[in-house]
Amino acid sequence: MRSETAARVLDAAKRLGYVVNPIARSLKTSRSSSIGVVIPDLTNALFPPIMRGIDNVLEPLGYIPLLVNTDNDKEREAKQVAALRARQVEGLIVGTALLSDPGLERLAAEGFPVVLINRRTESSILPTVAGDNVAGVNLAVDYLVGLGHRRIAFLAGPQTTWTGQVRLRAYRNALQDHKIAYDEALVVFTEQFIETEGARGTRELLDRNVPFTALIAGNDLHALGCFDVFAERGIRCPEDVSVTGFNDMPFVDKLSPALTTIHIPQYEVGREAARMLIERINAKADVPAKSVLLPVELVIRGSAAAPASADRNGGAPAGRPARRATTTAV
Amino acid sequence: MRSETAARVLDAAKRLGYVVNPIARSLKTSRSSSIGVVIPDLTNALFPPIMRGIDNVLEPLGYIPLLVNTDNDKEREAKQVAALRARQVEGLIVGTALLSDPGLERLAAEGFPVVLINRRTESSILPTVAGDNVAGVNLAVDYLVGLGHRRIAFLAGPQTTWTGQVRLRAYRNALQDHKIAYDEALVVFTEQFIETEGARGTRELLDRNVPFTALIAGNDLHALGCFDVFAERGIRCPEDVSVTGFNDMPFVDKLSPALTTIHIPQYEVGREAARMLIERINAKADVPAKSVLLPVELVIRGSAAAPASADRNGGAPAGRPARRATTTAV
DNA sequence: ATGAAAGCGCTAACAC
DNA sequence: GTGTTAGCGCTTTCAT
Numbered sequence: 220m221r222s223e224t225a226a227r228v229l230d231a232a233k234r235l236g237y238v239v240n241p242i243a244r245s246l247k248t249s250r251s252s253s254i255g256v257v258i259p260d261l262t263n264a265l266f267p268p269i270m271r272g273i274d275n276v277l278e279p280l281g282y283i284p285l286l287v288n289t290d291n292d293k294e295r296e297a298k299q300v301a302a303l304r305a306r307q308v309e310g311l312i313v314g315t316a317l318l319s320d321p322g323l324e325r326l327a328a329e330g331f332p333v334v335l336i337n338r339r340t341e342s343s344i345l346p347t348v349a350g351d352n353v354a355g356v357n358l359a360v361d362y363l364v365g366l367g368h369r370r371i372a373f374l375a376g377p378q379t380t381w382t383g384q385v386r387l388r389a390y391r392n393a394l395q396d397h398k399i400a401y402d403e404a405l406v407v408f409t410e411q412f413i414e415t416e417g418a419r420g421t422r423e424l425l426d427r428n429v430p431f432t433a434l435i436a437g438n439d440l441h442a443l444g445c446f447d448v449f450a451e452r453g454i455r456c457p458e459d460v461s462v463t464g465f466n467d468m469p470f471v472d473k474l475s476p477a478l479t480t481i482h483i484p485q486y487e488v489g490r491e492a493a494r495m496l497i498e499r500i501n502a503k504a505d506v507p508a509k510s511v512l513l514p515v516e517l518v519i520r521g522s523a524a525a526p527a528s529a530d531r532n533g534g535a536p537a538g539r540p541a542r543r544a545t546t547t548a549v
Numbered sequence: 550m551r552s553e554t555a556a557r558v559l560d561a562a563k564r565l566g567y568v569v570n571p572i573a574r575s576l577k578t579s580r581s582s583s584i585g586v587v588i589p590d591l592t593n594a595l596f597p598p599i600m601r602g603i604d605n606v607l608e609p610l611g612y613i614p615l616l617v618n619t620d621n622d623k624e625r626e627a628k629q630v631a632a633l634r635a636r637q638v639e640g641l642i643v644g645t646a647l648l649s650d651p652g653l654e655r656l657a658a659e660g661f662p663v664v665l666i667n668r669r670t671e672s673s674i675l676p677t678v679a680g681d682n683v684a685g686v687n688l689a690v691d692y693l694v695g696l697g698h699r700r701i702a703f704l705a706g707p708q709t710t711w712t713g714q715v716r717l718r719a720y721r722n723a724l725q726d727h728k729i730a731y732d733e734a735l736v737v738f739t740e741q742f743i744e745t746e747g748a749r750g751t752r753e754l755l756d757r758n759v760p761f762t763a764l765i766a767g768n769d770l771h772a773l774g775c776f777d778v779f780a781e782r783g784i785r786c787p788e789d790v791s792v793t794g795f796n797d798m799p800f801v802d803k804l805s806p807a808l809t810t811i812h813i814p815q816y817e818v819g820r821e822a823a824r825m826l827i828e829r830i831n832a833k834a835d836v837p838a839k840s841v842l843l844p845v846e847l848v849i850r851g852s853a854a855a856p857a858s859a860d861r862n863g864g865a866p867a868g869r870p871a872r873r874a875t876t877t878a879v
Numbered sequence: 880a881t882g883a884a885a886g887c888g889c890t891a892a893c894a895c
Numbered sequence: 896g897t898g899t900t901a902g903c904g905c906t907t908t909c910a911t
Contacts, residue, residue, distance in 0.1 A: 238635045242581065243904035245572045246887050261597045264799070270591055274618060283636065285613055288604060305568050306613065443803060469594070473773060475805040573888035576903050 245307060254496060255303035256284045258314040259291045264468045265485055266314065269336060272489020273312060280497065282309075289315055297322055310496045312336060316380040327508070332499035336492045338381035339510060346499070347510035348491045350483035352382060356389035357396075358517040359435050359463045359481060364397050366525045368433040368461065372405040374420045374445070376412050376437035383412075383437065386465070390435065404429045409437060417444020425452065432460055432526035439464035439471050442478055442522070461523035467516075476521030484513050575637060584826060585633035586614045588644040589621045594798045595815055596644065599666060602819020603642060610827065612639075619645055627652055640826045642666060646710040657838070662829035666822045668711035669840060676829070677840035678821045680813035682712060686719035687726075688847040689765050689793045689811060694727050696855045698763040698791065702735040704750045704775070706742055706767035713742075713767065716795070720765065734759045739767060747774025755782065762790060762856035769794035769801050772808055772852070791853035797846075806851035814843050 245251045256273060258266050273284055285308060287299040296315060300322065303311065310332035313323060319341050327333045327344045335347045363371050373390045376383030391401050407424045409416040417440060424434070425448065436442035442464035449456050456462050456476055464471060464480035471478040491511055499506050575581045586603060588596050603614055615633060619626040626645060630652065633641065640662035643653060649671050657663045657674045665677045693701050703720045706713030721731050737754045739746040747770060754764070755778065766772035772794035779786050786792050786806055794801060794810035801808040821841055829836050 238631065240576075240637070240904055241635055242572060242575045242637055243887090244906075246570075246576050246889085246904080247906045249887075251572065261591075261600055264594075267591045267597055270616075271618065274616075278617075283615055283617075283632075286600075286604075286616060287608075287613075288601065301568075302613075305571055307570070307572055443800075446803075470773075470800050470803075473776075473800075474803055570888055573903090574890075576888080576905085577890045579903075 249307065251307035251309055252281050253283045253285050253306065253308050254493075254500075255300070255306075255308040255311045256286045256314070257296065257299060257303070257311060258286070258288060259316065260288050261286065265337075265466060268485040269314065269489035269492075272486040272491075273493040274489075275486075276490050276493040276497070282497075284312075291315065293317070300326075310334070310500050312492050312496055314338075316377075316382070318379055318381055318384075330505065332496055334492050334496045334499070336488055340381070343510070344508055346495055346506075346508040348488055348495060349382075349510075349512060350481075350485075350488065350515045351512040352385045352515075353389040353392075354512075355465060355481035355483070355515040355517075356386050356435070357393050358515070359465075360390065360393035360397065362479075362517055362519070363433045363435070363461060363463065363523060364399070366433075366461065366523060368526050369399055370402075370405065370431040370433070371399070372407075372424055372431040372434045374417060374424070374434065374437045374441050375406050375408045376441070377410055378408065380412075386437065402429075405431055409441065412438050412440055414440045414444045414447070417441030418447045419444070421445045421448040425454075433523065434460055434462050436462060436464050439466045439468045439478060439480055441465075442471075442480070443474075446474065457522055457524035458527065461526070463523055467518055472520060474522075479520045479523040480518055482516040482518045484515070487513050579637065581637040581639060582611050583613045583615050583636065583638050584823075584830075585630070585636075585638040585641045586616045586644070587626065587629060587633070587641060588616070588618060589646065590618050591616065595667075595796060598815040599644065599819035599822075602816040602821075603823040604819075605816075606820050606823040606827070612827075614642075621645065623647070630656075640664070640830050642822050642826055644668075646707075646712070648709055648711055648714070660835065662826055664822050664826045664829070666818055670711070673840070674838055676825055676836075676838040678818055678825060679712075679840075679842060680811075680815075680818065680845045681842040682715045682845075683719040683722075684842075685795060685811035685813070685845040685847075686716050686765070687723050688845070689795075690720065690723035690727065692809075692847055692849070693763045693765070693791060693793065693853060694729070696763075696791065696853065698856050699729055700732075700735065700759075700761040700763070701729070702737075702754055702761040702764045704747060704754070704764065704767045704771050705736050705738045706771075707740055708738065710742075716767065732759075735761055739771065742768050742770055744770045744774045744777070747771030748777050749774070751775045751778040755784075763853065764790055764792050766792060766794050769796045769798045769808060769810055771795075772801075772810070773804075776804065787852055787854035788857065791856070793853055797848055802850060804852075809850045809853040810848055812846040812848045814845070817843050 241252060254277065256270065277284055285303055285306060287303065289296040289299055312334050314336040316338060323333055324340065324342055324344050333345055335345050337349045339347045360371065375387045378384055394401055404427055407420045409420045417436060421444060434445060436445055442462055445462050446456065454460060464478045467480045467482035471480060491513065571582065584607065586600065607614055615636060615638060617629040617633065619629055642664050644666040646668060653663055654670065654672055654674050663675055665675050667679045669677045690701065705717045708714055724731055734757055737750045739750045747766060751774060764775060766775055772792055775792050776786065784790060794808045797810045797812035801810060821843065
């Protein structure tokens with residue numbers, strides 16, 4: 220065909236509003252240009268930025284994410300994954316919290332592209348992207364110890380989640396680095412990463428009547444629960460006890476005191492997960508299941524200060540503009 | 550075919566792991582079992598609950614929502630809508646803020662199912678679901694007046710948005726109902742529904758040096774901006790000025806003072822929009838474009854109290870558990 | 880280089 | 896009722 224004719228055809232096509240039918244294309248190519256995103260609950264403030272990160276890399280490539288919520292229900296998850304596969308998604312990004320997941324592992328073993336966010340499973344068939352939890356806990360412990368704290372309590376997240384487990388282990392190790400003995404009277408376990416569990420845990424800790432001057436909350440929601448209980452019992456933060464969180468959710472800078480916490484780059488987590496998935500989708504041969512840890516930051520705000528009894532004072536007074544300390548992850 | 554044979558076939562199918570290919574089905578039926586959801590930004594706390602509401606009604610029907618973010622960019626929106634249509638979505642739920650949208654109106658006029666959330670366009674071709682903004686403003690004004698306020702300022706949202714316009718009009722009317730003269734020195738316009746614009750507006754208002762004892766913020770984010778400026782200038786809330794918000798975003802109950810605001814049932818907005826869309830998709834003939842307003846609630850927390858000068862005192866002291874006042878919408 | 884045609888997996892229409 | 900077939904719109908292979 221002469222190029223001039225070609226131009227005229229293209230022109231006519233545009234004028235008549237022709238658009239390719241991706242359905243027909245999919246049928247022929249058995250590619251769908253869509254990927255499945257499986258999360259517990261979009262309403263959890265962690266996930267919107269992750270979703271946007273995913274979308275940000277997928278969109279320019281012509282992929283569209285299909286989002287499903289599982290509400291942490293194992294059965295629902297299986298059903299949703301099946302529905303996604305039926306729609307011929309080319310890969311899956313999974314952000315649910317289960318520690319092991321035979322269904323997903325089987326999928327991955329069959330060569331179906333899957334990447335996990337914010338967790339790792341026991342077997343390492345599945346590639347992962349997450350914030351560097353160990354570095355985050357270290358940042359928090361170092362900071363607190365630097366402020367003069369020695370009795371640092373820990374609100375452990377659910378041990379059925381990878382995040383819960385890894386943060387607890389990091390806490391033990393970090394104490395050890397500072398030659399502080401691990402005292403199990405200072406750690407309390409929670410069932411879920413939610414505010415009420417943070418409150419329950421804090422009450423339990425307080426009721427043990429063992430002294431402590433600082434508290435590392437399992438995440439920001441737990442910290443919210445701490446604040447509730449402190450208000451209940453007339454405990455002042457940071458004067459009586461310092462608190463740090465995890466995640467740096469929106470608006471935790473608006474609390475009183477503003478929450479000192481570990482910032483996790485959720486948007487980047489989403490981007491990286493999407494990139495990784497695309498790489499796997501495009502790969503001819505099997506790609507080894509690498510796992511990437513993104514650097515986290517300590518965001519210093521008002522909820523931690525030197526303990527009343529401390530000699531040296533390095534505390535950040537409430538209301539001071541946030542400073543940031545960074546670690547670069549492995 | 551004998552039913553026994555049929556059973557054997559079904560059995561074999563299951564054993565072989567047969568699943569229908571929805572792509573092929575779509576190609577044949579030109580139905581996709583998917584609908585498009587167009588929002589400015591998932592990261593805006595308004596939208597996750599709306600999304601879940603949509604998902605909640607769509608999922609049992611076998612529909613899947615395809616979500617796109619426009620970042621309020623007109624061009625991007627057009628592109629995204631085109632992409633969605635190319636994917637053969639059977640309908641569109643649109644939550645962007647533009648006051649008129651010829652593209653969408655054309656679509657709707659052609660009989661393509663579209664429903665708008667949280668806004669209405671000038672022409673009424675498009676069906677809508679939103680919270681009852683007028684009732685919400687009335688609730689706020691009535692409450693403030695009941696507390697003894699007469700000089701009630703208003704942070705008007707962008708007048709390029711339906712929400713911004715309708716709330717301003719409602720404010721004027723509500724004042725009139727209370728025989729309070731409308732004073733344009735007490736209203737300031739903002740460019741966007743974001744915190745910094747709330748701050749800018751509040752500064753502008755304060756700099757006018759006209760006295761006021763209460764301030765109705767355009768939405769919760771604006772209220773956050775107010776609080777920032779109050780902190781800057783040593784103004785106490787609610788002692789010096791009362792503030793109310795709009796939306797009842799997550800965590801505004803954690804602010805100091807906890808924000809008194811109008812609760813909008815976003816989850817229900819999503820559900821209702823999805824129901825409406827499905828109804829239109831299934832309709833043989835044209836369905837008239839009704840618009841439904843969902844009831845809102847005044848959530849009384851700590852950011853509004855009686856003015857210092859007031860005779861009667863009906864103020865809610867900070868920290869008191871929230872009470873709710875409801876209106877049923879039209 | 881250009882064009883023709885087969886076929887992806889399904890559904891609906893039709894003939895039996 | 897039961898079975899057969901055309902064709903949805905695209906891509907890709909194959910013949911020209």
